[in-house]
Amino acid sequence: MAQHSLEQQLSFLREIDRLKSVVRQSPLLDATRRENSAEHSWHLAMYAVVLKDYANGPVNTNRVIRMLLLHDIVEIDVGDMPIHGGTSGAVQAEQEAVAARRIFGLLPAAQGEAMLALWQEFEAAETEDARFAKALDRFQPLLINVFTGGGTWSESRVTCEQVIQRYGPAIKRGSPELWTLCEQWVTRHFSA
Amino acid sequence: MAQHSLEQQLSFLREIDRLKSVVRQSPLLDATRRENSAEHSWHLAMYAVVLKDYANGPVNTNRVIRMLLLHDIVEIDVGDMPIHGGTSGAVQAEQEAVAARRIFGLLPAAQGEAMLALWQEFEAAETEDARFAKALDRFQPLLINVFTGGGTWSESRVTCEQVIQRYGPAIKRGSPELWTLCEQWVTRHFSA
Numbered sequence: 001m002a003q004h005s006l007e008q009q010l011s012f013l014r015e016i017d018r019l020k021s022v023v024r025q026s027p028l029l030d031a032t033r034r035e036n037s038a039e040h041s042w043h044l045a046m047y048a049v050v051l052k053d054y055a056n057g058p059v060n061t062n063r064v065i066r067m068l069l070l071h072d073i074v075e076i077d078v079g080d081m082p083i084h085g086g087t088s089g090a091v092q093a094e095q096e097a098v099a100a101r102r103i104f105g106l107l108p109a110a111q112g113e114a115m116l117a118l119w120q121e122f123e124a125a126e127t128e129d130a131r132f133a134k135a136l137d138r139f140q141p142l143l144i145n146v147f148t149g150g151g152t153w154s155e156s157r158v159t160c161e162q163v164i165q166r167y168g169p170a171i172k173r174g175s176p177e178l179w180t181l182c183e184q185w186v187t188r189h190f191s192a
Numbered sequence: 193m194a195q196h197s198l199e200q201q202l203s204f205l206r207e208i209d210r211l212k213s214v215v216r217q218s219p220l221l222d223a224t225r226r227e228n229s230a231e232h233s234w235h236l237a238m239y240a241v242v243l244k245d246y247a248n249g250p251v252n253t254n255r256v257i258r259m260l261l262l263h264d265i266v267e268i269d270v271g272d273m274p275i276h277g278g279t280s281g282a283v284q285a286e287q288e289a290v291a292a293r294r295i296f297g298l299l300p301a302a303q304g305e306a307m308l309a310l311w312q313e314f315e316a317a318e319t320e321d322a323r324f325a326k327a328l329d330r331f332q333p334l335l336i337n338v339f340t341g342g343g344t345w346s347e348s349r350v351t352c353e354q355v356i357q358r359y360g361p362a363i364k365r366g367s368p369e370l371w372t373l374c375e376q377w378v379t380r381h382f383s384a
Binding site for chain 1: 211224242307339
């Protein structure tokens with residue numbers, strides 16, 4: 001039984017290697033290539049470690065880190081859905097739910113269910129932990145766009161109003177303080 | 193002051209973006225390219241989440257995860273030192289210590305010192321947390337080599353005895369159970 005559990009766990013760990021091949025829209029800060037979802041997840045976990053004090057309410061940073069480590073694993077099956085892409089939210093949510101059940105289902109049952117529950121909590125964005133995690137997941141690409149002189153905003157011809165509308169609610173809800181900074185960045189960026 | 197702290201924290205988070213451009217020896221499991229140290233760090237954090245019960249002694253998984261998230265950040269300055277490369281351990285350790293002070297020194301003092309201490313704990317490998325983290329850091333590339341039909345072992349013409357000698361002590365000390373599995377894999381691999 002223990003041997004079988006370990007086989008399931010290693011099967012899961014091998015499967016998620018594929019997240020390294022899911023390419024996001026956002027570039028690296030040096031603009032040499034686009035970021036992949038595995039390294040993005042690592043970076044976000046470091047954002048949580050470093051920026052924990054900017055959460056809107058009390059958060060359990062360790063849970064936030066774990067959420068961010070696994071939040072994009074569903075993209076192995078469904079790919080990265082660009083924020084400026086126009087995919088239907090309901091269709092995307094259903095595809096991702098199927099992917100989550102398949103991939104976390106590779107694990108021993110109790111472990112897989114716990115991980116699925118954490119992913120669902122992230123998606124629902126109703127707890128402070130999930131809201132802070134969601135805020136960081138929006139904040140990081142916004143920072144990239146600002147510090148690469150436009151990034152995906154320039155490519156997609158996004159307006160200042162669209163940026164405020166697409167990033168604002170999630171960042172503000174999880175971290176009003178970071179959103180205040182973002183507003184300054186965005187205003188400066190689009191008036192330059 | 194708070195504003196200055198946030199600037200320091202964002203400066204650190206931008207700096208560590210460079211870890212995505214540090215290329216390791218190990219390939220991805222699909223062998224399409226080599227792994228970088230940022231996505232490797234993400235994967236190892238997931239190894240800690242999933243394999244926590246295989247630690248040799250009681251560990252604080254949250255500390256292990258944090259250690260693994262930051263354990264390679266020094267490579268931004270010094271690069272990845274291949275296990276089969278023959279670099280002097282003392283020279284490498286000194287270069288990495290300088291890098292750690294520079295990079296974690298970008299953070300507000302208290303936060304940077306805490307992170308430096310966690311990195312030093314990992315390097316010293318004297319606590320159970322650090323030993324388990326070190327074991328995973330050796331286990332993951334071994335798994336890759338086995339599941340890619342040789343990987344860096346074939347490239348470097350490494351013998352079975354060298355594999356046992358270079359990976360064994362660290363894995364066995366942090367996780368005897370995982371090492372038992374590794375021995376089976378390695379024996380089978382080199383007798384094939």
